[in-house]
Amino acid sequence: MSDDAGDAGATDDPEPEENISGGAAGGGEAAVFEPAEAESRAEAVVDRLGELYWQKAYGGRDGFECLVRTVLSQNTSDVASQPAHDSLMERYGPGGEDEARSASERTSGEQSDPRVGGPDLAESLAAADQQRLAETISAAGLYNQKSERIVALAERICEEYGGAAGFDEFVKTGDPEEVRSALLDMNGVGPKTADCVLLFSGGRGGVFPVDTHVHRIARRMGLAPADADHEGVREALEREVPAEKCGFGHTAMIQFGREYCKARKPACLDDPEACPLVDLCDQVGVTPATGDVVDPAESVGE
Structure with a gap:
């Protein structure tokens, strides 16, 4: 899928059909998790993503x-x-x-x-x-x-x-x-492939697959160490996000990366208020004052 957001799917499944991780062919079903005080910033981020996009329980694909x-x-x-x-x-x-x-x-x-x-x-x-x-x-x-x-x-x-x-x-x-x-x-x-099978087929809770979007966003926001590899990011997110929220956290974070937190030009560069998660973000590697954007790992030690 491109960086542009997909069209909304059916009313009972708000996830875009173009998202190969979900949509009409992705298995799972829309779900609502009762709001509660987030116990970690990572959970607060996922809760906000759920409000912005969707909350789903995955599983059931062959x-x-x-x-x-x-x-x-x-x-x-x-x-x-x-x-x-x-x-x-x-x-x-x-x-x-x-x-x-x-x-x-x-x-x-x-x-x-x-x-x-x-x-x-x-x-x-x-x-x-x-x-x-x-x-x-x-x-x-x-x-x-x-x-x-x-x-x-x-x-x-x-x-x-x-x-x-x-x-x-x-x-x-x-x-x-x-x-x-x-x-x-x-x-x-x-x-990532193994975790996608566990999540979308097995419906296993506590599985947060990490693709390039999730890897970038989690480190940029400060939810994982700036120099963490994909496995390091996965471990950090699965430790801090409740098991039942990991699945939609993964797909919603991908959508957020396509719409707002892009690799080269995140929305906060032009206007901090343009990003719905700005108050939860450490902006690691992003300097709005100068317009500089680097991989979070490159900012370590600066």
């Missing part, structure tokens, strides 16, 4: 599809990765064109290509021709690397969990630390 969707979103925008995801599901998902073609071939007595879709997405992708998959997801960028990664992940899911259904059960019912450890052991799955 575990393997969520994993694939997050891989497609790596190093690209939602605008690019969403069409790639849709094309992949149209071809390889249940009821996809490859499954229909396979059924037609069986009915007509023709030889069925073993590398075609079936009811299980993991089985379908494990048997996929990588070059054809790469062409299918080309909109996401880095499609050769991502197609190779997706096929390898699908093969492993089939081998270790018997397919997408078994993996989905593991994600939703397994010990969260064991699930996260298993995900991180998979090639091409980093902390």
Whole structure:
């Protein structure tokens, strides 16, 4: 998704559909958390974001599809990765064109290509021709690397969990630390991808995935050390934000980064009052008087 805000979704789900982390296809549902005195500044920030954007409880997405969707979103925008995801599901998902073609071939007595879709997405992708998959997801960028990664992940899911259904059960019912450890052991799955699967599929509380927006904003606001890496930011936020608020804190903070707290030109540069969170922000690395903006880590020791 671009830095511009998306259009509002349905009235019962205010999250923009363009946000690949949520929206109509993101799982979860609108929720309201009773207001209370925030016990930390990080919680106060998340509460304010909830008032500004949305409060939601996440969970319910298919575990393997969520994993694939997050891989497609790596190093690209939602605008690019969403069409790639849709094309992949149209071809390889249940009821996809490859499954229909396979059924037609069986009915007509023709030889069925073993590398075609079936009811299980993991089985379908494990048997996929990588070059054809790469062409299918080309909109996401880095499609050769991502197609190779997706096929390898699908093969492993089939081998270790018997397919997408078994993996989905593991994600939703397994010990969260064991699930996260298993995900991180998979090639091409980093902390953010693992945490997105835990949150959007498993519905696990206390999981605050950290992408580039969250990493920048948390350090700029002083919610995490200025020189913290992604894991350091995650640990700080999960320690200070109540478990039930971490999910919408993640998606709402991303939206805030797209609208207000942009990397090169945060809203407070021109007018402090333009930012709805200015009273909660340390402005680490941002100097409105001079217009200078640097990565928070570069301001350490100044």
